[in-house]
Amino acid sequence: PRHYVASYNFIASGSDQLGFTSGDALLVHAKPSSEWWWAELRGVKGYVPASYLCQTGDAGEEDEIEDPWQDEEYFGSYSTLRLHLEMLSDRSRTETYRRVVVSNRASLRNKAVMDLGCGTGIISLFCAQLAQPSVVYAVEASAMAEYTRQLVRQNGCEEVIRVLQGRGEDIQLPGKVDVLVSEWMGNCLVFEFMVESVLSARDRWLREGGVMWPSSAALALAPCQAHDYFAEKMAFWERPYGLDFTPLQPLAQQEFFTKPKFSHVMEPSDCLASPRHVISLNMYTLQIKDLEEITGQFDFPVETSGTFHGFTAWFAVYFESLDAGGTTVELNTGPNSEPTHWKQTLFMLDQPVSLNTGSSVTGTIVLRRNPVWRRHMSVTLSWNISGDADNWCPQSGTKTFPMWR
Numbered sequence: 001p002r003h004y005v006a007s008y009n010f011i012a013s014g015s016d017q018l019g020f021t022s023g024d025a026l027l028v029h030a031k032p033s034s035e036w037w038w039a040e041l042r043g044v045k046g047y048v049p050a051s052y053l054c055q056t057g058d059a060g061e062e063d064e065i066e067d068p069w070q071d072e073e074y075f076g077s078y079s080t081l082r083l084h085l086e087m088l089s090d091r092s093r094t095e096t097y098r099r100v101v102v103s104n105r106a107s108l109r110n111k112a113v114m115d116l117g118c119g120t121g122i123i124s125l126f127c128a129q130l131a132q133p134s135v136v137y138a139v140e141a142s143a144m145a146e147y148t149r150q151l152v153r154q155n156g157c158e159e160v161i162r163v164l165q166g167r168g169e170d171i172q173l174p175g176k177v178d179v180l181v182s183e184w185m186g187n188c189l190v191f192e193f194m195v196e197s198v199l200s201a202r203d204r205w206l207r208e209g210g211v212m213w214p215s216s217a218a219l220a221l222a223p224c225q226a227h228d229y230f231a232e233k234m235a236f237w238e239r240p241y242g243l244d245f246t247p248l249q250p251l252a253q254q255e256f257f258t259k260p261k262f263s264h265v266m267e268p269s270d271c272l273a274s275p276r277h278v279i280s281l282n283m284y285t286l287q288i289k290d291l292e293e294i295t296g297q298f299d300f301p302v303e304t305s306g307t308f309h310g311f312t313a314w315f316a317v318y319f320e321s322l323d324a325g326g327t328t329v330e331l332n333t334g335p336n337s338e339p340t341h342w343k344q345t346l347f348m349l350d351q352p353v354s355l356n357t358g359s360s361v362t363g364t365i366v367l368r369r370n371p372v373w374r375r376h377m378s379v380t381l382s383w384n385i386s387g388d389a390d391n392w393c394p395q396s397g398t399k400t401f402p403m404w405r
């Protein structure tokens with residue numbers, strides 16, 4: 001963050017704007033655009049007009065406008081093998097995409113396909129190797145694209161696959177495509193918000209009546225116990241080495257339970273109620289503006305008495321057949337399916353609550369996209385425990401988890 005002083009008064013006109021008086025010292029946290037910056041004044045944050053401010057201290061040295069998509073860091077992370085190895089090593093994920101190609105091989109004949117965010121090109125290679133599309137546009141923004149070209153040649157697919165290095169938003173295709181396939185899913189389905197790039201490519205390049213793979217997506221949720229995680233991060237401070245370290249527990253709650261826990265492996269037996277799909281996305285009708293705030297409702301009848309430590313979330317995506325009436329292929333990242341590299345995401349409550357069968361946990365989940373950092377979001381879970389008269393614990397609560405900003 002950098003210090004600026006206000007040269008003029010500014011009256012805020014939107015709920016997300018920050019008003020100030022000439023002479024105020026503001027802290028600028030981010031510069032998502034050259035017109036509006038994200039700043040703080042006396043603990044309040046909001047958008048401010050950049051032209052009203054001038055830098056204090058080392059004036060003149062203008063720091064670069066930060067990219068709200070953090071594309072340099074994002075695509076940088078995909079230019080090394082680490083993430084590609086993780087994804088390719090995820091057999092459930094990769095075999096599912098292969099199964100989609102194989103079960104649609106006849107209908108893929110002579111079709112034009114776009115593989116958005118192809119990475120090493122695995123999906124494109126499946127298409128060219130296991131079916132006979134007329135062309136596959138393999139689009140990849142990171143430096144990996146150079147190697148993807150080599151892999152295409154190495155596997156004799158250069159007749160069919162054309163690797164285009166660039167962002168899906170920027171590249172030009174010679175024509176529209178019949179199928180838009182992508183592996184865009186992040187934690188809690190939308191983290192990283194690559195889904196926006198997929199929708200942008202759909203609107204630009206998918207022909208009328210073309211097919212989206214995945215065709216739909218769902219976020220699943222369940223109230224759960226997480227005894228191991230709670231013991232490891234919170235109960236630990238009760239009596240380490242015979243000493244009482246409980247004054248550290250508020251710190252532990254802040255440090256370990258404020259953000260969601262990625263890559264959590266939940267046992268099916270940890271579920272206190274049958275998991276539900278709380279959010280469903282239709283990839284044909286979903287609009288980019290819908291991504292700003294996605295809300296789901298839930299009502300979980302408690303089936304297993306136990307300790308309600310938090311909620312666990314995961315996703316499933318569905319690939320409809322190119323043939324009317326053909327079978328839909330599912331990729332499910334939940335605790336009852338083949339493990340995947342996404343595993344599940346655990347949201348820990350501040351205080352565990354004991355739950356008895358007969359009660360129910362009802363409430364909402366809201367995914368709110370970060371207005372400044374466009375690949376980030378927050379998840380707000382609000383719950384109400386009803387139908388358990390003899391329970392003295394707090395009956396309702398709400399908690400907002402940043403992912404990550």
Ligand SMILES: NC(=[NH2+])NCCC[C@H]1O[C@@H](n2cnc3c(N)ncnc32)[C@H](O)[C@@H]1O
Binds near residue numbers: 117144166168185
């Ligand atoms: N499932 C995920 N969470 N990530 C897996 C796919 C991500 C791959 O798509 C590439 N990628 C991501 N966004 C884009 C984009 N807009 N244009 C081109 N390539 C992209 C990225 O460089 C990486 O190789």
